[in-house]
Amino acid sequence: MKQALSYIMPTVSFIANALSHYNGRITDTGTQIMWGAVLFLALVLLLVHRVYRKRASGQEGNALSLRTRAGRFAKIGDFIDAAQLYERSGSVQSAADMYYQAGAVYYAAQLYKKMNLKERQASALEQIGFHKEAGELYRELSMYRQAGENLLKAGELLKAANMLETTGEIEKAADAYMTAGFNLRAGELYTKLGDKAKMAAAYEMSVVVPDGDIIPRAITNYAVLSASAYIATGDIQKAAEVAERAGLPRYAAELYAKLENWAKASELYLSAGDKKSAAEVMEKAGWHEKSSLVMASYYEDRGMKREAIQLYEKLGRPDDTARLYESMGEKIKAAELYAKAGKAIKSASMFKEVGYVDKALSILESAPDADKQDDA
Secondary structure: OHHHHHHHHHHHHHHHHHHHHOOOOOOOHHHHHHHHHHHHHHHHHHHHHHHHHHHHHHHHHHHHHHHHHHHHHHHOOOHHHHHHHHHHHOOHHHHHHHHHHHOOHHHHHHHHHHOOOHHHHHHHHHHOOOHHHHHHHHHHOOOHHHHHHHHHHOOOHHHHHHHHHHOOOHHHHHHHHHHHOOHHHHHHHHHHHOOHHHHHHHHHHOOOOOOOOOOOHHHHHHHHHHHHHHHHHOOHHHHHHHHHHOOOHHHHHHHHHHOOOHHHHHHHHHHOOOHHHHHHHHHHOOOHHHHHHHHHHHHHHOOOHHHHHHHHHHHOOHHHHHHHHHHOOOHHHHHHHHHHOOOHHHHHHHHHHOOOHHHHHHHHHHOOHHHHOOOO
16 A cells, blocks of 8 residues: 555646646636546556556566476476476476476477477377377478378378388388288389389289279289289299289280199180190190190191191091081092091982982991981
């Protein structure tokens, strides 16, 4: 109260002097009231100003005292009390650092966020396992390695892979791409690393064959890359399976042949229309009759009828031999072979056609009834 009076009394004296000075000059009542209000307001503003200055001076001293006490607590390892005192004094960063050291890391992170200290916030969040949030903050700060590591732990695989690739951690990036299902990109990176086994697996995962008869060129390309890598690792079986699945029967057949899987190799060669290779594989397998039969068909396809006839004769197939002689216009030879094959009517008809009527009648008379029913 005494302090307030000490502020007011000089002002009252000033007002009194002012009114004395104008005494007798201001006769209008309204004007007197106005001047009284102005002077009263000035008094109030002056009082408020002086009280504010006093309080501010006290607060500054108080804050300084709090920081001093906080520093003492920090020195003896009492970080929580130190943090609270720093926070009360307005030293937010120091408070956050103390909370961090005390293990109250999440609260420290919130204070760092309030101060926009993103790197410290990210570090705090990383320590308590908030890897996604930490990773995003590190990415904003262009700290891509830390971003990648944290996003990887958070399961944000594609983002992590991008970050890790940016920092040159190619293997980690490739693994992340692979796990995320971006197999083609993973394969490209494994290729760059020279890791044949992982490259093969990545490209194999890219071999997704759609429904329908047409397999896109890209799929077959991935299959070739995968198979080549598997071959480099010595896994020919896996290479053959990938090639077969991607609709590359000839390539797959070659690989199965290397494995001496003759049945699979010959089957795939035939499905690819490669009768000659199929016959060769069958011959290696010791399937001589099957090999000759396929080879005879191969000769027929190419118009090499004499070569085919030789094989059919060797195989004891007079009907096929007769068919080829007939197509070549050698009807007497064909008729004889049809008779030998038991096709009496076909044989007699052909003999009759070339003027051998007696021969035709003789064949019909001597042939069993069953043969006479066969017109083919």
